[in-house]
Amino acid sequence: MKKTKKSSGIQRKYLKYTAALLGLALLLSSLGVLLTVRNQMTRLIVDKYEYMTERMGITLENMFKKTDETTAECILYDDVQQSLQTGGLEEVNHISLSKYFAYIDLEHVADYCYVDNKGNVYTRSYSDVSYEDIKDSGFERYLGDDYSKTKWFWTKDTLFGTEDNALFIGRYVRSLDYAHEPGMLFFKMEDGFLREVTDISPDLTREAAVGIVDREGQLCLSFAPENFKTGESVPENIGEMVVRKMEDQQVLSGEQVTGGVLSVYRDETSGLSVFSFVPDRILNQRLISVFLVLVAIYLLVTAVAVVLSIYFSRRFTKPIQVIKETMTEFDGNNFDRTIGLNTHTELDEIGRAYNKMLKNIQRLLDEIKAQERELRAAELNTLISQINPHFLYNTLDTIYMLARINGEETTMRMIQALSKYLRLSLSKGSDIVTVEDELENVRSYMEIQQIRNENLFSYDIDCCVDPVNTRILKLILQPIVENSVKYGFQDIYEGGRIVISVEEKEGNIYLNVYNNGTPIEESVMEKINKMNTMPVSELKNCFEDKKHGYGVMNILTRLRLKYGDGAGFYCQAQKDGTICTIKIPGGVGEKDEN
Structure with a gap:
């Protein structure tokens, strides 16, 4: 009473x-x-x-x-x-x-x-x-x-x-x-x-x-x-x-x-x-x-x-007490205890927002675990690729000297380009290189391809940023050039052209690769562009056959792991070819402070 x-x-x-x-x-x-x-x-x-x-x-x-x-x-x-x-x-x-x-x-x-x-x-x-x-x-x-x-x-x-x-x-x-x-x-x-x-x-x-x-x-x-x-x-x-x-x-x-x-x-x-x-x-x-x-x-x-x-x-007293008890008793592990109210007031929104927050926390934890697994796998692949690089360099130098003694100019060019490509690819274990090194790497790769496919294509490189003091993630241009040669030039035998440009807009770095070959299929283009909005953990499921998307998936995964959601990779079909663009967001340490 x-x-x-x-x-x-x-x-x-x-x-x-x-x-x-x-x-x-x-x-x-x-x-x-x-x-x-x-x-x-x-x-x-x-x-x-x-x-x-x-x-x-x-x-x-x-x-x-x-x-x-x-x-x-x-x-x-x-x-x-x-x-x-x-x-x-x-x-x-x-x-x-x-x-x-x-x-x-x-x-x-x-x-x-x-x-x-x-x-x-x-x-x-x-x-x-x-x-x-x-x-x-x-x-x-x-x-x-x-x-x-x-x-x-x-x-x-x-x-x-x-x-x-x-x-x-x-x-x-x-x-x-x-x-x-x-x-x-x-x-x-x-x-x-x-x-x-x-x-x-x-x-x-x-x-x-x-x-x-x-x-x-x-x-x-x-x-x-x-x-x-x-x-x-x-x-x-x-x-x-x-x-x-x-x-x-x-x-x-x-x-x-x-x-x-x-x-x-x-x-x-x-x-x-x-x-x-x-x-x-x-x-x-x-x-x-x-x-x-x-x-x-x-x-x-x-x-x-x-x-x-x-x-x-x-x-209000009873619903507020329910919300208070549920929130204070949450121990960070049990995501199944949610709030169920039916007051037809803003308190219902608070309860639904709390339930949604629990789901988001659980999803974020799952994504973090998946990203950690992806990162560990990427680190393992990097370590494997660095096993005994000096033995490989010395072997290539020996083959280069033998080709020089025998006057094999084409072989010398091929070995020299391959040596530069491998040295820059390994980069002493570092995943960040200067724009100058990345362009030198892709230039070596294109010289190798020109030797393999004589008269198939020519190339131009236009760099509008400071190549020495601007640093980016390594090995992001080579897979795009490889796709240009493999798929863009599959229907031609000569007259191909690849144009690579690096520019800075609104504080972001943009790397563009254009080829005048067969334009990219619209379905593939839409799938690649859609990948930019997907979580990293779901990227590997985008291309089930791995025929066209492995290199793209590798690039975008590494970009997202390194730079976050601000990074992106986009393709655009044109009447006379295809242009692919990599976006590296500003303010994430691109400039070399050394």
Whole structure:
């Protein structure tokens, strides 16, 4: 009875403390939301449109730079410079220059006009613009007193006679060789030119009005979404407002104005300002949505907290005790004692994770034992291959001297290559050699094969790493070259080619062997590449017939035992042959510190 009463008291205290903490948390969070969420949400929404407005402003700057570069190219054009000279241009060159401006690297050009310092006008063939028209248009005043700067100005088209408002680009054209009166160049731009600025941010124009204002407060471009309600359009005095607020600054960061929030970015070079106007309705919609979500979260948290507090206070004690006893009693040998729970909570996941961990530990122990057996076998094979190497060297030297006495050049080459190959293969018992020794080893092997198979193949070796100070596992290239000769060149009698390259990428060493013989079979290639993801203990079972895979299995097994799972061996069939790649991971001691 005491035990039951004590448990009930703990549960009641747990529920009482939980309710108190939950109520306090809800109260404090409610006060915090009331004080901060409106300002924060307003700031987040405004920041979004400030960023997009700044993007449009930067686009405007880039467009001005583009026009400045284009007009500069026009000034440097040979015929333009010639037109400023005393002699002027011939009729043919005059016509050619008029057509030149139609093909400049500038889009959305509606019309153009160039007048040199002698009053000659160059324009489209169908445009009837005279020197008097240019003077009467008053466009020269927009160029100002600057020596030669590109100018943008928004005005009525009194030059080409359309009388509509448009953006014009103008610049003085001066001779590079003589001090003469300048010419003038004017481009009339289509509406699509400025629309490129607003089109870069389609998300912006779904909820905000955007536009462009010149330095005099004229509205050059204005766009409001279709979902704007009556009275939410751009304010009528937006131009004057932008000019007034941007007198001494370049960026206006989301300032509250009548009916909404205004953001502006002014481009000093072009004199135009890009603005975005977000109505109050958009801001309030976001805030209302946030408040509704918060209310729903509060109600859901309260309900869930009450239910879970009651449920877990009753159900957690026993499953946790089972987990604790099972884990503490595990002695490292008995992998059969697992956890079986059915609480339908996260504790079930803990139990399954523990059971899975036991299986992984058991599997890893089995793999370690298998790898130790493989390593012992490899060490034994290495020891066997090193039995009395000096006797073999002395014997080969004796045969070499006899062949030299008898003038047998081919035999001498064969014995010399074989001697080098064996010396490097044994490497005084070491399984790590320099790249230089490994390449010398495979070069000796290929020379032997060239003697055996005259005119069958040629070879090239390209080493892009430090061959003396870079060390790798030995005897990993020879089996690949052997397969190239045995299987790649089995259908040819001459003209074969083997290319070996060593390179370093992203800290890893890559050894590539390419042959132009018969491409590797797709099934064999897939099996070899799949071996890279298999445990070392399973590699020996990949090729049951041992016909094509013994050398590959040997290479990959030794690589994985030495370098771990980061090492790999891959084959790729190509139209003109096969390329095999060995990957040795970086950071495993490839560099020779001696």
